[in-house]
Amino acid sequence: MPTSNNPAVSRSNKNFDPKYAAKGGPSRGGSNNGSKSPGHRGYQADAGAPKKARWNAGERADRAAGRPANDRPAYGDRPARSNDRPAYGDRPARGNDRPSYNNDRPSYNGASRTDRPTHSNTDRPTYNARSERPSYNSDRPRTDRPSYNNDRPSYGDRPARSNDRPAYNKDRPSYGDRPARSNDRPAYNSDRPRTDRPAYNNDRPSYGDRPARSNDRPAYNNDRPRTDRPAYNNDRPSYGDRPARSNDRPSYGDRPARTERPSYGDRPERSHSDRPSYGDRPARTERPSYGDRPDRAARTERSDRPSYGDRPDRSHSDRSNRSAHDDGGHSSNFYPSRDTKAHFASGDDVVLERLEAIATTAAEVVGVTFGDLGLGENIVRELGALGAASPFPIQAATIPDVLAGRDVLGRGKTGSGKTIAFGAPLVEKLMENNGAKDRKMARKPRALILAPTRELALQIDRTVQPIARSVGLFTTQIYGGVPQYRQVSALQRGVDIIIGTAGRIEDLIEQGRLDLSEVVVTVLDEADYMCDLGFLEPVQRILRQTKKGGQKLLFSATLDKGVASLVKEFLTNPAVHEVAGEDQASSTIDHKVLVIEHRDKSAIIGQLVDRQGKTLIFSRTRAYAEQLAEQLEDAGVKATSLHGDLNQARRTRNLQMLTSGRVNVLVATDVAARGIHVDDIDLVIQADAPDEYKTYLHRSGRTGRAGKSGTVVTLIPKQRRRRMDELLERADIEASFMNAAPGDAAVRELAGL
DNA sequence: AAAAAAG
Numbered sequence: 001m002p003t004s005n006n007p008a009v010s011r012s013n014k015n016f017d018p019k020y021a022a023k024g025g026p027s028r029g030g031s032n033n034g035s036k037s038p039g040h041r042g043y044q045a046d047a048g049a050p051k052k053a054r055w056n057a058g059e060r061a062d063r064a065a066g067r068p069a070n071d072r073p074a075y076g077d078r079p080a081r082s083n084d085r086p087a088y089g090d091r092p093a094r095g096n097d098r099p100s101y102n103n104d105r106p107s108y109n110g111a112s113r114t115d116r117p118t119h120s121n122t123d124r125p126t127y128n129a130r131s132e133r134p135s136y137n138s139d140r141p142r143t144d145r146p147s148y149n150n151d152r153p154s155y156g157d158r159p160a161r162s163n164d165r166p167a168y169n170k171d172r173p174s175y176g177d178r179p180a181r182s183n184d185r186p187a188y189n190s191d192r193p194r195t196d197r198p199a200y201n202n203d204r205p206s207y208g209d210r211p212a213r214s215n216d217r218p219a220y221n222n223d224r225p226r227t228d229r230p231a232y233n234n235d236r237p238s239y240g241d242r243p244a245r246s247n248d249r250p251s252y253g254d255r256p257a258r259t260e261r262p263s264y265g266d267r268p269e270r271s272h273s274d275r276p277s278y279g280d281r282p283a284r285t286e287r288p289s290y291g292d293r294p295d296r297a298a299r300t301e302r303s304d305r306p307s308y309g310d311r312p313d314r315s316h317s318d319r320s321n322r323s324a325h326d327d328g329g330h331s332s333n334f335y336p337s338r339d340t341k342a343h344f345a346s347g348d349d350v351v352l353e354r355l356e357a358i359a360t361t362a363a364e365v366v367g368v369t370f371g372d373l374g375l376g377e378n379i380v381r382e383l384g385a386l387g388a389a390s391p392f393p394i395q396a397a398t399i400p401d402v403l404a405g406r407d408v409l410g411r412g413k414t415g416s417g418k419t420i421a422f423g424a425p426l427v428e429k430l431m432e433n434n435g436a437k438d439r440k441m442a443r444k445p446r447a448l449i450l451a452p453t454r455e456l457a458l459q460i461d462r463t464v465q466p467i468a469r470s471v472g473l474f475t476t477q478i479y480g481g482v483p484q485y486r487q488v489s490a491l492q493r494g495v496d497i498i499i500g501t502a503g504r505i506e507d508l509i510e511q512g513r514l515d516l517s518e519v520v521v522t523v524l525d526e527a528d529y530m531c532d533l534g535f536l537e538p539v540q541r542i543l544r545q546t547k548k549g550g551q552k553l554l555f556s557a558t559l560d561k562g563v564a565s566l567v568k569e570f571l572t573n574p575a576v577h578e579v580a581g582e583d584q585a586s587s588t589i590d591h592k593v594l595v596i597e598h599r600d601k602s603a604i605i606g607q608l609v610d611r612q613g614k615t616l617i618f619s620r621t622r623a624y625a626e627q628l629a630e631q632l633e634d635a636g637v638k639a640t641s642l643h644g645d646l647n648q649a650r651r652t653r654n655l656q657m658l659t660s661g662r663v664n665v666l667v668a669t670d671v672a673a674r675g676i677h678v679d680d681i682d683l684v685i686q687a688d689a690p691d692e693y694k695t696y697l698h699r700s701g702r703t704g705r706a707g708k709s710g711t712v713v714t715l716i717p718k719q720r721r722r723r724m725d726e727l728l729e730r731a732d733i734e735a736s737f738m739n740a741a742p743g744d745a746a747v748r749e750l751a752g753l
Numbered sequence: 754a755a756a757a758a759a760g
Contacts, residue, residue, distance in 0.1 A: 452756065452757080453756065453757080454756095454757085479757085479758095480757065480758050480759075481757095481758085481759095484758095501756085501757055501758090502756095502757055502758090503756090503757035503758040503759090504757080504758060504759095505757095505758095506757090506758075507758050507759080508758095510758095529756090532755095532756085534755085534756070534757080535756075535757075538757075620754060620755085621754060621755080622754085622755075643755085643756095644755065644756060644757085669754080669755060669756085670754085670755055670756080671755070671756065673755095688754095691754090
């Protein structure tokens with residue numbers, strides 16, 4: 001095979017092996033493999049088949065032996081296909097595609113495409129030959145898929161599917177089942193569409209479309225099962241992790257709703273409790289310049305500012321108008337914000353350098369509804385379903401401006417409603433510009449949401465996707481660590497909103513598979529982080545790809561002037577919002593610093609985690625995170641790790657292990673510092689002290705959520721004490737320092753929490 | 754040092 005093929009093969013193998021091996025390798029062995037991706041499909045039919053056995057020569061041989069009658073029945077379906085094929089008249093198109101396939105499958109091609117009918121009968125021997133295909137399959141995914149993607153466009157129907165699936169995959173546990181589909185799909189589809197999807201549909205309004213798909217798939221399946229899906233399987237193995245997802249989903253309700261929402265209900269409180277720390281930020285980050293800020297009183301003044309003063313009113317008065325209009329339909333004309341715009345324009349005194357912001361308090365938004373803010377009925381309903389009954393301060397502050405088309409800088413702690421603050425109005429705007437009805441295949445994405453980590457991108461999608469679906473728009477995730485074909489095929493089918501990380505997005509752009517030229521709204525979540533060295537340039541390159549004059553929204557819990565360079569190049573007269581922070585005094589987080597001997601570190605950590613609640617441990621390096629997790633496990637503590645040395649499947653799974661409670665301890669690098677939502681983490685241990693106060697704030701923000709109490713313990717050697725003092729001061733956090741050694745009462749007491 | 758594309 002060409003070298004290109006080989007690599008491809010190796011990839012696929014990698015995808016499969018690690019996962020399978022890692023997961024159930026020993027216990028389930030081949031069955032796992034089979035069960036996961038190829039397994040489902042072939043698995044049931046083949047039963048004994050280990051992995052892709054079907055395609056494997058071994059299985060083939062078995063089948064060939066027994067099959068004549070047995071397996072083929074399954075294939076018997078194919079005969080049916082032959083019957084169907086007339087219908088496949090459509091395939092010609094495929095045939096077109098396949099040529100490429102053919103390239104891969106010399107023997108297969110000749111027989112299958114033209115002859116297949118006969119194939120089913122006579123050729124199967126060839127099929128046996130296929131048994132050899134195993135390699136074939138492995139090859140294809142890589143070579144063909146690209147072509148597939150190309151083909152899919154033709155799959156007019158699929159577009160929807162692809163769109164859905166991405167989402168499905170992520171969200172839906174059941175998705176895990178699909179792998180099976182690919183194998184079985186012919187039959188499988190018939191079954192599933194009805195059984196599984198209905199459920200899906202139930203969950204997802206927008207999926208109402210799928211039913212059609214299910215119809216289509218049968219045919220579709222016939223063709224693809226062999227070519228494409230195997231590939232799918234390949235990918236999914238990784239999705240094999242999804243099962244974990246499934247875990248998440250249960251949690252699903254949790255994620256968006258639980259983490260954020262609980263907080264939502266609580267929010268006012270949270271904002272108080274959580275913000276204390278964040279509330280401080282503004283001051284912290286900007287302190288120098290913010291020298292002004294300290295005057296929150298000044299903020300009050302700001303609130304008095306003409307422009308701002310108007311807002312609250314707007315929301316009330318204008319909104320009532322809007323809502324009336326909105327009921328009939330959405331149009332940008334409603335936005336009073338335009339009036340607002342004028343006001344803002346006059347209020348250009350907002351100095352970007354200082355990131356002076358309009359502070360919104362919980363009290364200001366009492367009684368305001370999402371509808372008042374200008375969001376449409378469907379979106380409001382979906383938000384309600386998500387648990388966001390009424391807007392939080394950050395949402396009330398930014399939604400009108402986003403709808404008005406302004407560039408926005410928003411400072412709000414993750415979990416404080418930030419995602420909805422940009423996600424909901426973004427969807428609303430896209431809908432205004434181009435209704436769902438006008439959805440066309442292969443349309444270019446019109447919105448982009450960039451996140452610093454894959455986990456965060458996934459989390460954002462979990463919130464934004466349902467909102468988008470509620471109005472018929474589609475989202476897809478574009479991030480690395482997973483096979484790209486599925487992402488590419490989704491793009492080709494056409495999506496409206498892309499949520500992802502910089503690397504893969506740039507990769508796909510370079511490959512010519514992603515075109516951001518129609519992106520009119522771009523969101524940078526954790527924007528300050530995205531401006532860190534190493535992130536800034538990719539982000540700039542990506543932003544330059546988006547439509548000129550497009551709207552830019554920058555959000556972060558620690559938004560500071562670090563984003564100045566982006567603001568200068570890409571934003572025009574941005575509105576800057578933040579939520580008035582409560583004092584630390586109202587924080588529910590207890591900060592402690594243990595001054596220890598370096599050699600005692602692991603022993604002390606071992607004693608600290610010997611407790612009931614969930615503990616998140618931060619380490620500076622991947623290696624130490626891994627080592628510490630292993631060490632704890634050896635000591636009998638259920639622990640796992642999360643860092644960039646793990647493949648995406650493991651990352652996802654390990655995080656879920658903490659979410660689901662299968663482990664109580666997660667040792668992570670700063671990949672988990674931002675945006676990760678796990679309920680009930682009541683202890684955060686910083687095995688290595690952070691270098692930056694913002695890191696401290698983000699790490700500690702993983703606990704003390706929803707008004708619950710939390711403790712942050714930072715371990716430092718005594719020579720670091722001074723630095724730690726300065727960092728805490730910068731973060732405006734008061735912590736208690738104490739010397740500690742293994743077995744100390746203080747340590748036992750902390751564990752007793 | 755970590756993260757983000759693979760590898």
